[in-house]
Every structure is written in structure tokens, then in C-alpha cells.
Amino acid sequence: MFTGLSAFPLTPLTATGGDEKSFVRLIERLVNARVDSIGALGSTGSYAYLTREERARVTRLAVEHAGGTPVMVSIGSLRTSDVLHLAEDAQQAGVSAVLLAPVSYQKLTADEVFTLYETVSRHLSVPLCVYDNPGTTHFDFSDELYARVAQLPAVASIKIPNLSADPQATRARLNEIRTLVPSHITLGAAGDLAAATVLTQGGDVWYSVIAGLFPEIPVAITRAAQSGDEAEAQALSAQLEPLWVLFRKHGSLRVVAAAAEILGIVCAPCLPLPLHALAGDERQRLAEVLRELNLHA
Template structure:
């Protein structure tokens, strides 16, 4: 479950709710490309904007259409009681794992975050991936908290932010974490830009935004890394630099949503307001990048 490439698709929306047909087409696309797992309802999947019922429905759709590809679903919410309900829904849908970020309106402290994971882990029957996402949650895990949470039952992976594209720095960071954590904990890249480096420097899994829409090159990157061909993995990642430029400037979800809209893969707008995909000149710039990279629906 926690190796190779985990692709995180959009959850496309319309005025009437979830665009189920478009979502299923995105899942089919990932299965056909041979991704190792699917991360439904991640940050790219707009989970924080959806109702409890919508999230349960998307979890079922993902599992029902993923075939043999394992599905992970985000269960993050601001109240622990809601997280537990979402965890139960996800398990009933048949997911193979869950993803949990410490979502909150008030900034949490380390003891509160640990208690969240401790409570949730006691009520799971599937593995849990810890999502350290300070850009969204405004909470950053310390290594000491990683160590505490990693000892809990069912915790199996950590989605690590802000890993460096520098191979030496990334190797040092991963080695330092492995020295602190139980051997079974899988370490994954939370960002696309450094993922090729992470996979070739000892990381286990790439939790990928771009693979949720355009999986072919990410699949090739992951397979090159698995073969130990760092040069090929880095060269493939470098091909996507025009996209990485836009990711750095606007954030990945706005870019992939605009790309999906431009290519007719989803209706426009597909994001939950007030969130919006790229518009104006930047949208036209993205259209040129898609043509340059020959990225198609």
C-alpha cells in the first residue's frame, strides 16, 4: 500500500454536487496507467469542503471503480468525533488505508495532536498514514511527535512535507527519520517537485497531485526509481518543470483543476467556491504548457 506511486485525483464538483461521472473517469484513468495506489479525498480532492455524506459517497465510488488498486481516503476534520465517523464510513466502503491530517480552526499543540491520533488509531482496522501538511493545517510535526505517533497501532506511513530536491539533504533527512522511527513506518513525499529525489534517495512512496490527473510520467518516474535509475527519474521529473513553475506560484490544486477544465475532463468550475482554478493570463499560460508537454485528456 505504501510504496511506489500514490495518485491523488480531484473530486470534481458541479452546482448540483459531486460530478460522479467525471470522478469515475479520473479513477479509471489512474487504474489504466498502473498507479500503485489511489488517494481519494486528499487536499487535491477538496475533502475539507465536502459534506459528510459527500465524502462517504466519494469513498465508495473510489473503491468500487479502482479494481485491484488499493484506495486510501482522507478522514481529516476539525472534530475528533467527526473524524471517527469518517473513519467508519471509509472502512465500510472498503478502503485499504486512511489518511489523517490534524485539521483545526484553532491552532493545535502537540499533546492535542497526539491525542487525536491515539484516539483514531484505537478505532481503526486499516493502516493509517499521518499527513504532516503545515501549509494547510498550520501545525508542524516535530521529530519527537513523529516518534510518539509512530508507536501507535495501525500507523504505517508518514507523508512528509518540504523535502529537498537536493539528493544529499534528502538522504540525510530520511536517514535521520529512519533512525528514530519503527522499521515498518513508510516514508513518503508530500510534494511533487522533490518526489523524484525522494524516491531515489530512500523514500518509499510518492503521494502525488500531478499523478491524479496525468499519471503516465509519474508512473515512469516511480518505476525508474524502483530500478535504481536516478538519472532517468530526475530527467523525467525535469520534463515537467513548466508545470512545477506554476505549482510553486499558484499551488498545485488550482493548476490541476484548471488543466482538467481546459482539457474537458471536468466541467468548469470544478472547485468548491471560494476556491478557484487559474484564470486569465495564467490559465492561457497553462494551456500553452499542456500543449508543450503534450498532456492530453
């Protein structure tokens, strides 16, 4: 479950609610590309903007159309009681795993975050991936907290942010974390830009935004890394540099949403307000990049 390529698709919306037809189409693209797992309702899937009922429906659709590909869904929410309800919904839908970030309005303490994971862990029958995402949660995991949380029985993987594209730095960081956590815990890249480096320097899994829309090249990068072909993995990642430029400037969600709209894979607009996909000159530049890279519907 927590190795290889985990693809995180959009949850496309319309003015009246979820765009279920487009969402199913996205899931089918991932199945056809043979990704290793599907991460529905991640940050790319706009989970924080959806109601419990909307999230339950999306979860059921993902599992129903995944064709046996393991599905993980986010259960992050402001209140622990809500997280537990979401965990129950996800497990009833038949997910293979859940993803949990310490979402909060008030800045959390390390003890509060540990208690969250400890409480949720007691109510799970499926494994949990710890989502360390300081860019949205504004909470930074310490190595000590990694070690504490990793001892909980449900925890099976950690999605690690801000790993370097420098091979030596990345290998050193991964090795450092491995000394703190049980051997069964897998370590994964939370960002697309350094993922090829992470996979070739000892990382176990790529939790990928770009794979949620365009899975073929990420699958090829992952397979090259798994076979030990570092040069090929890095070369394939370098091909996507025009996209990485836009990711760095605008964030991955707005870029991927705009790409899906441009290609007609989803209806426009597809993001929950007040979020907007790229517009104007930057949207035009993205359209040019998609043509240059031969990325299509």
C-alpha cells in the same frame, strides 16, 4: 500499500453537487496507468469542503471503480468525533487505508495532535498514513512527535512535507527520521517537485498531485527510481518543470483543476467555492504548457 506511486485525484464538483461521472473517469485513468494506490479525498480532492455524506459517496465510488487498486481516503476533520465517523464510513466502504491530517481552526498543541492519532488508531481496522501538511493545517510536526505517533498500532506511513530537491539533504533527512520510527513505517514525499529526489534517495512512496490527473509520467518516474535509474527519474521530472513553475507560483490544486477543465476531463468550474482554478493569462499559459508537454485527456 504505502510504496511506489499514490495518485491523488480531484473531486470534481458542479453547481448542483458532485460530478460523479467525471470522478469515475479520473479513477479509471489511474487504474489504466497502473498506479500503486489511489489517494481519494486528499487535499487535491477538496475533502475539507465536503459534507460527511458527500465524502462517503466519493469513497464508495473510488473503491467500486478502482479495479482492485488499493484506495486510501482522508478522514481529517475539525472534531475528533467527526473523524471517527469518517473512519467508520471509509472502512465500511472497503478502503485499504486512511489518511489523517490534524485539521483545526485553533492551533493545536503536540499533545492534542498525539491524542487525536491515538484515539483514531484505536478505532481502525486498516492502516493509517500520517499527513504532515503545515501549509494547510498550520501545525508543524516535531521529530519527537513523529516518533510518538509512529508507535501507534495503526500508523504505517508518514507523508512528509518540504523535502529538498538536493539529494544529500534529502537522504540525510530521511535517514534522520528513520532512526526515530519503527522499521515498518514508510516515508513518503508530500510534494511533487522533489519527488524524484525523494524516491532515489531512500523514500518509499510518492503521494502525488500530478499523478491524479496525468499519471503516466509519474508512473515512469517511480519505476525508474525503483529500478535504481536515478538519472532517468530526474530527467523525467525535469520534463515537467514548466508545470512545476506553475505549481510553485499558484499551488498544485488550482493548476491541476484548471488543467482538468481546459482538457474537458471535468466540467468548469470544478472546485468548491470560494476556491477558483487558474484564470486569465495564467490559465492561457497553462494551456500552452499542456500542449508543449503533450498532456491530454
